[in-house]
Amino acid sequence: xxxxxxxxxxxxxxxxxxxxxxxxxxxxxxxxxxxxxxxxxxxxxxxxxxxxxxxxxxxxxxxxxxxxxxxxxxxxxxxxxxxxxxxxxxxxxxxxxxxxxxxxxxxxxxxxxxxxxxxxxxxxxxxxxxxxxxxxxxxxxxxxxxxxxxxxxxxxxxxxxxxxxxxxxxxxxxxxxxxxxxxxxxxxxxxxxxxxxxxxxxxxxxxxxxxxxxxxxxxxxxxxxxxxxxxxxxxxxxxxxxxxxxxxxxxxxxxxxxxx
Ligand code: NDP
Numbered sequence: 001x002x003x004x005x006x007x008x009x010x011x012x013x014x015x016x017x018x019x020x021x022x023x024x025x026x027x028x029x030x031x032x033x034x035x036x037x038x039x040x041x042x043x044x045x046x047x048x049x050x051x052x053x054x055x056x057x058x059x060x061x062x063x064x065x066x067x068x069x070x071x072x073x074x075x076x077x078x079x080x081x082x083x084x085x086x087x088x089x090x091x092x093x094x095x096x097x098x099x100x101x102x103x104x105x106x107x108x109x110x111x112x113x114x115x116x117x118x119x120x121x122x123x124x125x126x127x128x129x130x131x132x133x134x135x136x137x138x139x140x141x142x143x144x145x146x147x148x149x150x151x152x153x154x155x156x157x158x159x160x161x162x163x164x165x166x167x168x169x170x171x172x173x174x175x176x177x178x179x180x181x182x183x184x185x186x187x188x189x190x191x192x193x194x195x196x197x198x199x200x201x202x203x204x205x206x207x208x209x210x211x212x213x214x215x216x217x218x219x220x221x222x223x224x225x226x227x228x229x230x231x232x233x234x235x236x237x238x239x240x241x242x243x244x245x246x247x248x249x250x251x252x253x254x255x256x257x258x259x260x
Pocket of ligand 1: 022023024025026027028029046047048049050051072073074075099100101102103123150151152153194195196197198199200201202203
């Protein structure tokens with residue numbers, strides 16, 4: 001049995017922990033990266049372009065953690081092994097993986113293109129499976145690790161213009177459970193965050209649609225769309241020792257959206 005006196009704010013510290021965050025320099029990923037740098041983690045950001053990287057580098061300079069960058073398409077053949085090799089070289093070990101890179105393509109059901117289905121599933125689901133697999137093998141060697149996947153409200157609800165997005169985000173919940181079950185004996189915890197409606201470029205079209213934006217707002221008990229900074233605490237928590245007995249869950253951060 002754990003001794004309660006051993007609990008302190010240090011349980012939430014990520015000091016000296018090494019994290020890979022895909023898509024970690026822009027959008028919501030930027031907030032996970034900054035949250036982890038703030039509490040002492042070293043972060044390797046992975047994305048195809050250096051968009052946003054400069055400000056992450058500057059942020060890291062002003063905080064405890066160090067940041068590095070890898071330009072890599074996570075859907076490319078062999079990407080997972082390349083990312084693991086680069087992380088071991090740049091960070092020395094991998095304690096945390098945040099599978100954040102994701103995309104959404106919208107169309108009505110008649111016009112939805114097969115190629116668009118494949119693109120979204122490849123990034124939002126297949127790449128998460130492959131990278132988690134490669135990273136888990138390294139984490140298993142040290143008998144510890146945290147994998148954090150990113151769901152959405154489409155992990156629970158339909159989206160009639162976003163078929164592959166909805167399928168991939170439902171898939172994230174299942175994949176999180178399957179990996180959590182398989183990796184628990186290796187002391188690797190696998191959880192997901194399901195952001196609600198967040199004020200970002202990805203949701204710009206939705207916010208500007210007068211009908212849908214009104215419907216969504218009426219559905220949020222908190223009465224407002226979230227600021228991306230409202231996701232920072234849960235990311236740090238799930239990556240920290242404070243969450244060592246939590247695995248296989250998807251945590252909605254949605255201002256109560258799912259309640260209605
Ligand atoms: P953005 O489009 O703003 O950012 C996506 C990031 O992923 C970029 O940094 C991009 O960099 C990177 N990326 C995209 N494709 C690849 C690839 N093939 N290989 C490597 N990196 C890639 O997305 P958001 O911040 O809006 O979303 C992040 C996650 O949060 C996604 O999983 C999304 O589904 C989820 N989410 C977002 C919500 C929102 O309101 N925005 C709500 C709920 C969930 P680059 O282009 O340089 O590769």
